[in-house]
Amino acid sequence: MRIGELARRTEVPARLLRYYEDRGLISPERGPSGYRDYPESAINRVNQIRGLLESGLPAEIIRDVLPCLESPCTLQLRDAPPDLAARLEVHRDRIDRRIACLSRNRDAIAAYLASLRAGDPGTAAASAAAGMVDVQSAAAG
Amino acid sequence: MRIGELARRTEVPARLLRYYEDRGLISPERGPSGYRDYPESAINRVNQIRGLLESGLPAEIIRDVLPCLESPCTLQLRDAPPDLAARLEVHRDRIDRRIACLSRNRDAIAAYLASLRAGDPGTAAASAAAGMVDVQSAAAG
DNA sequence: TTGCTCCTCACGTCACGTGAGGTGGC
DNA sequence: TTGCTCCTCACGTCACGTGAGGTGGC
Numbered sequence: 001m002r003i004g005e006l007a008r009r010t011e012v013p014a015r016l017l018r019y020y021e022d023r024g025l026i027s028p029e030r031g032p033s034g035y036r037d038y039p040e041s042a043i044n045r046v047n048q049i050r051g052l053l054e055s056g057l058p059a060e061i062i063r064d065v066l067p068c069l070e071s072p073c074t075l076q077l078r079d080a081p082p083d084l085a086a087r088l089e090v091h092r093d094r095i096d097r098r099i100a101c102l103s104r105n106r107d108a109i110a111a112y113l114a115s116l117r118a119g120d121p122g123t124a125a126a127s128a129a130a131g132m133v134d135v136q137s138a139a140a141g
Numbered sequence: 142m143r144i145g146e147l148a149r150r151t152e153v154p155a156r157l158l159r160y161y162e163d164r165g166l167i168s169p170e171r172g173p174s175g176y177r178d179y180p181e182s183a184i185n186r187v188n189q190i191r192g193l194l195e196s197g198l199p200a201e202i203i204r205d206v207l208p209c210l211e212s213p214c215t216l217q218l219r220d221a222p223p224d225l226a227a228r229l230e231v232h233r234d235r236i237d238r239r240i241a242c243l244s245r246n247r248d249a250i251a252a253y254l255a256s257l258r259a260g261d262p263g264t265a266a267a268s269a270a271a272g273m274v275d276v277q278s279a280a281a282g
Numbered sequence: 283t284t285g286c287t288c289c290t291c292a293c294g295t296c297a298c299g300t301g302a303g304g305t306g307g308c
Numbered sequence: 309t310t311g312c313t314c315c316t317c318a319c320g321t322c323a324c325g326t327g328a329g330g331t332g333g334c
Contacts, residue, residue, distance in 0.1 A: 002287075002288075003287090003288070003289095004286095004287060004288075013324090013325085014287095014288085015324080015325070015326085016323085016324070016325095018289095018290095019323070019324070023322095023323090033288080033289090033331085033332055033333075034288080034289065034290095034331090034332085035287085035288055035289080035332080036288085036289095051242065051245070051246055052246065053323075054239070054242050054243070054246070055242065055243055055246035055247070055250075058322080058323095059322080059323080085254060085258075088250055088253065088254055089254060091250065092247060092250045092251055092254065095243050095246065095247040095250070096247060098195070098243060099240055099243050099244060099247065101192065101195050101196065102195070102196055102236050102239060102240050102243070103240060104192070105192055105193065105195070105196035105236065106196070106233060106236040106237060106240065109196075109229055109232065109233045109236070110233055112229065113226060113229055113230060113233065117226075143313080143314075144313090144314075144315095145312095145313060145314075154298090154299085155313095155314085156298080156299070156300085157297085157298070157299095159315095159316095160297075160298070164296095164297090174305085174306055174307075174314080174315090175305090175306085175314080175315065176306080176313085176314055176315080177314085177315095194297075199296080199297095200296080200297080
């Protein structure tokens, strides 16, 4: 399929699909007209890329991880850099801290909104100030 | 205190503190030498900023939210733009989806690492591919 | 020809990082 | 004077967004 269809089916702008290609994350064929030609499997691939980018993994690491996710799930792990596991562990821990921080902020914003709707600005500011902070205790280290 | 001390106590690089000032999020006094002079309360303020930025709130909205978090928690809500609540609601929902997405990716990376350590690349790739995706089902809309 | 999609520059943005080169205070 | 901190440009980066200007296929 061409880039427009892939963009529609993945809900990822065509511009981003070109950007991912530029970063070495997807490598579509080219038709005779120069148009990009993606296989059906690109949909899954793009969703994988989105998920990993959303979780904060830099493109360079994603490039190392993706070959290990290819179907059929064979032994490409040989090709993976030896420190991939270590880097993934670091990233997993970062995600943990990020989730904790986001949860706190979500709760604080929710409390803030609730007080706002209750027409109690004092309480709103107080509850929000109490919860919305603490990157340190939640995510430091 | 000066920028160096604030940087040490908040663990936020001085460069970022200047950047936040540039974005209008902090406005320290200036000493006779031109050095920035922060009050003790700046520590809390910086932590609030960090928390909100980490949760994905753009600086512009943070600028609107911060006055409402000031102590003493008075009625500055008058000064808040009327659509602040709506924007915060949108953001709260985004955080929800982000947490869901991050949790999935965290679990997938953990499973991937577990299989890696068990020396079972097939399972690793399979479990990771199964879980590490799905931005769509987790965060679409 | 019209309309749609695609292409490649190329510049802007946001939240940063990283120097260069110079000044102030103990 | 030495060493530390601070200052202001100013350019780089990463994951994007947004045109400009041109081409290909029905």
